[in-house]
Amino acid sequence: MPRVLIGPTKTDIHNNEYGKSYNLLNNLYDDNFTVDIYTRSVSDTLRPENVTVYPLGGSNRISFYSYLYYRLLRELREGSVDIYHHMNLSYRWFNPILVSELHDNVPVVVGPCQTGHAIMAEEFNRMLSSWVGRNLPRPFTDPLHTIVDATRDVILDPPRMDLFKRTLDAADRIVVVDQEAYEMYADLVDESKLRTIPLGVDPDVFEYSEPDDSHELVAIGSLRERKGYDILIEALDQIQQEYPEVQLHVFGDGPQEDELVAQVKHLDLDENVTFHGYVDQSIVREHLSRARAFVHPSRSEGFSMVRLEAMSTGCPVVVTNVSGANEMVRDGEEGFVVPTEEPEPIADAVTTLLSDYELTKQISRQARDRVEEKYDWRKIAEEYLDLYRSLSG
Structure with missing residues (x-):
């Protein structure tokens, strides 16, 4: 054998x-x-x-x-x-x-x-600090940072x-x-x-459910620069002008959390945004199952598992056009694919879903079918x- x-x-x-x-x-x-x-x-x-x-x-x-x-x-x-x-x-x-x-x-x-x-410079330094702290004795950490910063592109x-x-x-x-x-x-x-x-994705774990006729949005991932949450919050500022009852639930933690909380306060969106931190996945799935849209505003991404998980639950997705997005999500069929770094296209896609429940249900079913067929x-x-x-x- x-x-x-x-x-x-x-x-x-x-x-x-x-x-x-x-x-x-x-x-x-x-x-x-x-x-x-x-x-x-x-x-x-x-x-x-x-x-x-x-x-x-x-x-x-x-x-x-x-x-x-x-x-x-x-x-x-x-x-x-x-x-x-x-x-x-x-x-x-x-x-x-x-x-x-x-x-x-x-x-x-x-x-x-x-x-x-792509890993932003500040994010790389945080990752290096974390790895060094876990794996090397303290006397080696500062010299290693200096060496890596000076030689990464040319020598390493x-x-x-x-x-x-x-x-x-x-x-x-x-x-x-x-x-x-x-x-x-x-x-x-x-x-x-x-x-x-x-x-x-496991479709038996991320079970399908038709989205509620709600104004609830979900975002999932580590709170760091490349995930683009600052762009999503700018988009939400536009969305709430038309839908003041909209609710954004953010699941995940990370080094940018304080900065994002401050941005929410500055835009007076405290009543519209909830940062849940890291929670059990059953809670995330519960929110996905009833959300009107999952929004993924990344500046850079590998193959995104969380997009698939949202699609499997039947949650329409609004994703930026980063690696593999157009292949996984066909624009207008399983969700919407929008440019990176631009809050307005995100806001437009979300308001399209919020304004048309029948379209939301159609996209929901197509997203689940896509998962069952290919993923x-x-x-x-x-x-x-x-x-x-x-x-x-």
């Missing part, structure tokens, strides 16, 4: 609606394959009988990845692996086993690969890109999530290696199994 070895996945696999690894792996039902996965930790034991997860632990990412690649290399060298799958390779990241060509001619799958998103990025390219060169198949990712990776590797398989995790897992079959034959 062919054996698929997967690792790394995302650092942890947990039973939550945002766990891409969890949702894909939990649908790899096939009695003709065994699937073994190495990850850092796991909190859930429900998975197909042919799938086994091995949590490796590790006090931080450095220790985890060091031990992970040691275990993977040992497995590959023992000769019991028929397909090796590096899951969720980040853009400009690398796999030392593949770079060093130590995988002994085992067929290699890399992906799902996304375009990623070229070798990272080289290692990334060498990782891709070692792959037999590279899975990309949408057409934009396909075009990006086609500039790096032979197109014959590429296979497009999107990410998905159901069960169908996506079957595409991965087909890919494994093609490589194991």
Whole structure:
């Protein structure tokens, strides 16, 4: 029976609606394959009988990845692996086993690969501070910041890109999530290696419900500059002039929260905006199920899972034209696709939905149909199994 070895996945696999690894792996039902996965930790034991997860632990990412690649290399060298799958390779990241060509001619799958998103300078510094604080002793933090700031573009990025390219060169198949990712990776590797398989959503978790005839809007995500909430609040200022009872519910937290709260107060929108912070996903789903629209005002985005989750519940979406948006959401059918950085088109799209309940219901049903047709995790897992079959034959 062919054996698929997967690792790394995302650092942890947990039973939550945002766990891409969890949702894909939990649908790899096939009695003709065994699937073994190495990850850092796991909190859930429900998975197909042919799938086994091995949590490796590790006090931080450095220790985890060091031990992970040691275990993977040992497995590959023992000769019991028929397909090796590096899951969720980040853009400009690398796999030392593949770079060093130590995988002994085992067929290699890399992906799902996304375009990623631009990281604003201040956001990068916050991310670096967080990572350094968790993984390195304090005396190293200030010098590392200084070195990274001075050398990132000129010294650090070229070798990272080289290692990334060498990782891709070692792959037999590279899975990309949408057409934009396909075009990006086609500039790096032979197109014959590429296979497009999107990410998905569990329609049984994000159940369909016809939206209420309400004036409730929902936004979900971390509160940071690239998510564009400042633009959404400007748009809401225009919307409430026509619909003073409109309510925006924001779910998520992050470094821009104080700034956004101040913006709401400055525009006198305190009665129209509620910041819920991080809450249980059941509460988010409840709001999505009755909202008139989900608004996603990002300046930059990878493949957006939250768009799919809103569509699965039947919530019409208003999204900015960032990576993959036009492919996932057909403008005027499952929602509206608007330019980035512009509050007025967001306001126009939302008021169109608020003014026409019959249109809202039509778009709601079309959004759910789109998910069932193209983005159901069960169908996506079957595409991965087909890919494994093609490589194991």
